[in-house]
Amino acid sequence: MRKFLSRPAVQSIIAALLCILLGLLVGYVALLIINPAGATEAIVTILKNYFTYPTAAAARKYLGNTLVKAAPLLMCALSIQFCYQVGLFNIGAAGQYVAGAGAALFCALSLNLHWSICLLAAIAAGGIFGAIVGFLKAYLNVNEVISGIMLNWIGLYSVNMLLTGVKEVASPYTVNLANTNPGAILPSLGLDRLFSNNKYVTVAIPLSIIFAILIKIVLSKTVFGYEIRATGIARDAAKYSGMKEKRNVIVSLFIGGALAGTGAAFLYLTGYEQWSVTQSSVPGMGFNGIAATFLGGLDPIGTIFSSYFIQHITSGGSYLDKNIYPSQISDFISAIIIYLCGFVLFFKLFLTSVMKKKNTKTEGEGGDR
Amino acid sequence: MEEKNEYAIEMLNITKRFPGIIANDNVTLQLKRGEIHALLGENGAGKSTLMSVLFGLYQAEEGTIKKDGKTVEIKSPNDANALGIGMVHQHFKLVQCFTVLDNIILGQETTQHGLLRKDLARKKILDLSEKYGLKVDPDALIEDITVGMQQRTEILKMLYRDNEILIFDEPTAVLTPAEIEELMKIMKNLANEGKSILFISHKLAEIMAVADRCTVLRRGKCIGTVNISETDPNALSRMMVGRNVQFVVDKKDAEPKDVILHVENLTVPSKLHNNNAVNNVSFDVRAGEIVCIAGIDGNGQTELVYGLSGLENCTSGKIVLNGKEIQSAPIRSRYAAGLGHIPEDRHKHGLVLDYSLMNNLVLRSYFEPEFSTKYGFLKKPQIQEYAEGLIERYDIRSGQGATTMARAMSGGNQQKAIIARELDREPSLLLAVQPTRGLDVGAIEGVHKELIAHRDKGNGILLVSLELDEVMSVSDRILVMYEGEIVGEFDPKTTTPEELGLYMAGARRKEMGKNA
Numbered sequence: 001m002r003k004f005l006s007r008p009a010v011q012s013i014i015a016a017l018l019c020i021l022l023g024l025l026v027g028y029v030a031l032l033i034i035n036p037a038g039a040t041e042a043i044v045t046i047l048k049n050y051f052t053y054p055t056a057a058a059a060r061k062y063l064g065n066t067l068v069k070a071a072p073l074l075m076c077a078l079s080i081q082f083c084y085q086v087g088l089f090n091i092g093a094a095g096q097y098v099a100g101a102g103a104a105l106f107c108a109l110s111l112n113l114h115w116s117i118c119l120l121a122a123i124a125a126g127g128i129f130g131a132i133v134g135f136l137k138a139y140l141n142v143n144e145v146i147s148g149i150m151l152n153w154i155g156l157y158s159v160n161m162l163l164t165g166v167k168e169v170a171s172p173y174t175v176n177l178a179n180t181n182p183g184a185i186l187p188s189l190g191l192d193r194l195f196s197n198n199k200y201v202t203v204a205i206p207l208s209i210i211f212a213i214l215i216k217i218v219l220s221k222t223v224f225g226y227e228i229r230a231t232g233i234a235r236d237a238a239k240y241s242g243m244k245e246k247r248n249v250i251v252s253l254f255i256g257g258a259l260a261g262t263g264a265a266f267l268y269l270t271g272y273e274q275w276s277v278t279q280s281s282v283p284g285m286g287f288n289g290i291a292a293t294f295l296g297g298l299d300p301i302g303t304i305f306s307s308y309f310i311q312h313i314t315s316g317g318s319y320l321d322k323n324i325y326p327s328q329i330s331d332f333i334s335a336i337i338i339y340l341c342g343f344v345l346f347f348k349l350f351l352t353s354v355m356k357k358k359n360t361k362t363e364g365e366g367g368d369r
Numbered sequence: 370m371e372e373k374n375e376y377a378i379e380m381l382n383i384t385k386r387f388p389g390i391i392a393n394d395n396v397t398l399q400l401k402r403g404e405i406h407a408l409l410g411e412n413g414a415g416k417s418t419l420m421s422v423l424f425g426l427y428q429a430e431e432g433t434i435k436k437d438g439k440t441v442e443i444k445s446p447n448d449a450n451a452l453g454i455g456m457v458h459q460h461f462k463l464v465q466c467f468t469v470l471d472n473i474i475l476g477q478e479t480t481q482h483g484l485l486r487k488d489l490a491r492k493k494i495l496d497l498s499e500k501y502g503l504k505v506d507p508d509a510l511i512e513d514i515t516v517g518m519q520q521r522t523e524i525l526k527m528l529y530r531d532n533e534i535l536i537f538d539e540p541t542a543v544l545t546p547a548e549i550e551e552l553m554k555i556m557k558n559l560a561n562e563g564k565s566i567l568f569i570s571h572k573l574a575e576i577m578a579v580a581d582r583c584t585v586l587r588r589g590k591c592i593g594t595v596n597i598s599e600t601d602p603n604a605l606s607r608m609m610v611g612r613n614v615q616f617v618v619d620k621k622d623a624e625p626k627d628v629i630l631h632v633e634n635l636t637v638p639s640k641l642h643n644n645n646a647v648n649n650v651s652f653d654v655r656a657g658e659i660v661c662i663a664g665i666d667g668n669g670q671t672e673l674v675y676g677l678s679g680l681e682n683c684t685s686g687k688i689v690l691n692g693k694e695i696q697s698a699p700i701r702s703r704y705a706a707g708l709g710h711i712p713e714d715r716h717k718h719g720l721v722l723d724y725s726l727m728n729n730l731v732l733r734s735y736f737e738p739e740f741s742t743k744y745g746f747l748k749k750p751q752i753q754e755y756a757e758g759l760i761e762r763y764d765i766r767s768g769q770g771a772t773t774m775a776r777a778m779s780g781g782n783q784q785k786a787i788i789a790r791e792l793d794r795e796p797s798l799l800l801a802v803q804p805t806r807g808l809d810v811g812a813i814e815g816v817h818k819e820l821i822a823h824r825d826k827g828n829g830i831l832l833v834s835l836e837l838d839e840v841m842s843v844s845d846r847i848l849v850m851y852e853g854e855i856v857g858e859f860d861p862k863t864t865t866p867e868e869l870g871l872y873m874a875g876a877r878r879k880e881m882g883k884n885a
């Protein structure tokens with residue numbers, strides 16, 4: 001049992017669960033403070049999410065919706081994770097996501113292109129945004145957090161301008177994708193039927209999981225993964241070994257950006273959401289990706305589950321009774337939980353040190369025999 | 370006289386385990402008040418671990434620690450500090466961008482009404498520095514000062530905290546001979562003042578010179594404690610490795626053949642000042658010879674090696690390796706052209722500390738077909754098998770074999786891993802910078818034999834060493850470097866350490882021909 005508990009993977013999972021519990025608790029307390037009467041019901045609603053629907057068919061349909069949004073979140077989380085391996089904090093994932101969204105929608109709505117081209121455009125746009133940060137970091141030693149945040153805003157306003165041409169006349173939203181260019185919708189390959197004909201369910205969902213597995217393999221089993229991890233944790237040794245550390249930084253951020261861009265395509269090419277060309281804040285997807293990464297124990301496979309969970313409570317929050325709670329409450333509660341998820345590393349350290357002490361004690365006894 | 374325990378510190382029956390290894394197995398060490406007590410043992414014998422237990426970095430599973438006869442619990446370095454125990458680590462722990470003064474008072478700041486009183490701290494530091502002859506510049510930044518001064522800063526840090534028990538973990542490994550002599554004097558001073566000192570070193574001569582007693586560890590076990598006055602280096606090394614160690618290497622005369630490395634008018638800029646660190650240097654290394662660059666640390670040896678290995682760009686000059694000009698080639702193609710490099714700083718360049726030993730052993734070759742498929746996947750079984758071969762051949766000891774994290778290995782075994790990696794690829798020219806730094810006498814003997822065998826296979830070796838003993842016994846030709854230039858060439862058979870010393874100090878220089 002002790003041996004089992006001291007395995008790093010097991011500890012990551014325990015730490016993540018602890019964070020979730022604590023997050024829910026604090027969220028609950030917040031609800032209590034705002035309105036004690038409805039708090040218990042509210043927290044249950046958040047956790048139930050699509051299970052609030054009475055019929056299994058409806059629940060399945062709305063599970064589909066949660067998954068539709070979990071896929072781009074997972075991609076953003078993978079983006080941050082990949083860069084983290086090179087020792088970079090890719091806060092620019094949010095902007096790379098925006099760039100991807102802009103490119104995908106522009107190709108789909110203005111140029112009427114096929115989904116595959118739109119997807120490629122999103123990948124390229126995200127990748128280029130990432131590579132800019134990488135270039136600044138590698139050659140001019142500009143901190144990637146600063147340049148990433150600046151690019152987030154540049155990206156947002158450029159995309160707003162770019163998409164103004166394809167917005168609806170009466171609203172700030174881009175025109176409906178399914179009506180304008182059905183060929184730009186990602187194929188569903190019959191997956192929609194599994195979710196009570198939820199038309200937003202597409203290949204994006206399985207693809208995002210495949211991406212997670214691919215990243216896991218690339219990082220742990222390939223020459224490229226060996227190089228970028230070495231570059232991340234020991235830049236001088238990487239240089240000594242003859243690796244091109246500057247190139248590795250740029251390539252990693254390119255890949256990180258491409259992943260975030262893909263995430264955007266995975267959402268906007270389903271037609272689930274339209275882009276509002278008057279929005280003045282960067283979509284939270286890239287930032288939530290940070291929480292998902294840490295909650296997932298910095299492991300691509302763990303991140304699959306953490307991304308789903310974060311999206312689950314975010315979606316669940318939207319079912320709260322708006323008469324009792326202000327409409328921002330769902331974001332507020334999920335933000336609290338997400339924020340506390342950031343403590344996962346702290347919990348893990350704590351667990352590790354507790355287990356270490358216990359372990360050495362038991363081993364000590366073993367030696368006496 | 371007041372009845373008092375004779376021992377300042379007693380570590381009784383200490384046992385400390387790490388996964389796969391018993392680092393300290395029932396070890397007892399008693400430190401008398403006012404003595405210098407040496408701790409000797411092979412690489413990985415458990416010396417650093419034992420000292421870390423005393424300093425509160427690790428907790429022993431069994432055994433007791435007594436201070437002045439009273440049992441104490443040391444759970445953290447703070448506890449150790451409160452008991453007056455200080456430690457200078459094998460790898461220093463100073464904040465690079467802070468001044469000497471700030472580093473010394475860090476965590477122990479003198480304050481008055483909540484305000485920092487640096488003037489009081491400065492006075493205390495200057496007094497201490499005067500009293501013990503520890504010359505430092507309190508306002509210099511750590512990153513700008515020599516290793517020797519960094520070490521004096523570490524010592525002052527202990528004294529500033531009024532520590533009574535001072536632990537030195539391999540303090541001399543990084544010092545120049547002159548600095549070592551100075552440190553020995555300081556240690557004796559401290560002991561005369563009543564401080565008790567624990568001193569780890571692999572250099573028997575140092576132990577013979579300063580220590581009163583010596584405790585020997587072997588593979589985690591305590592072999593015994595001896596009085597230095599009643600022993601000699603041979604007996605000590607026999608206790609330590611269990612056999613006689615040859616201090617002088619046997620070797621045939623060199624039979625130099627074709628030129629392997631040709632360096633012409635090489636200039637490498639300095640990071641520290643505006644002058645060139647390496648200034649217009651020319652020399653050759655031939656197949657089948659060991660050429661040694663001797664000199665006092667900081668005279669351009671480091672930069673010369675950086676320039677040759679590609680870690681630093683050269684501003685002018687030519688480097689020809691096996692007939693190929695490589696002065697502007699990237700690091701990897703220099704390596705492919707036959708250059709091997711045992712770097713000076715094993716933690717910075719030599720290892721990825723958070724990679725396993727096996728991944729570190731392929732740090733230079735992971736991309737070759739032997740270890741990776743053509744689709745870019747690593748061949749883990751092959752890497753592991755290769756690593757296990759090297760571990761066996763070079764006697765690299767660690768808790769979990771090939772899968773041990775490099776960080777969890779003892780300093781000397783980390784060094785052995787690097788040497789194994791670089792030698793095994795049979796480079797036709799090996800740059801070996803301080804290859805035996807931190808190794809025990811047995812391992813040094815082994816490495817010297819390996820270097821000579823490598824030479825005898827028809828390869829060239831450029832050895833950079835600060836240790837004159839090593840320079841004199843291993844090399845076939847000696848070049849002395851002073852202020853970025855080569856000021857003399859010597860034959861080790863006909864020169865003397867004294868003569869070399871004069872050139873190293875810049876008191877004399879020979880006119881060097883164009884092609885030295």
Ligand SMILES: Nc1ncnc2c1ncn2[C@@H]1O[C@H](COP(=O)(O)OP(=O)(O)OP(=O)(O)O)[C@@H](O)[C@H]1O
Pocket residue numbers: 387388390392410411412413414415416417418419766767768776777778779780781782807
């Ligand atoms: N943090 C750690 N985790 C696991 N194993 C460790 C750790 N630190 C040391 N060891 C192992 O304990 C043994 C003793 O190591 P230690 O560093 O005490 O050796 P040492 O006598 O100081 O050697 P050296 O002369 O090479 O510095 C080694 O086999 C090492 O691999």
Ligand SMILES: [Mg+2]
Pocket residue numbers: 416417418459779780781
């Ligand atoms: Mg050690």
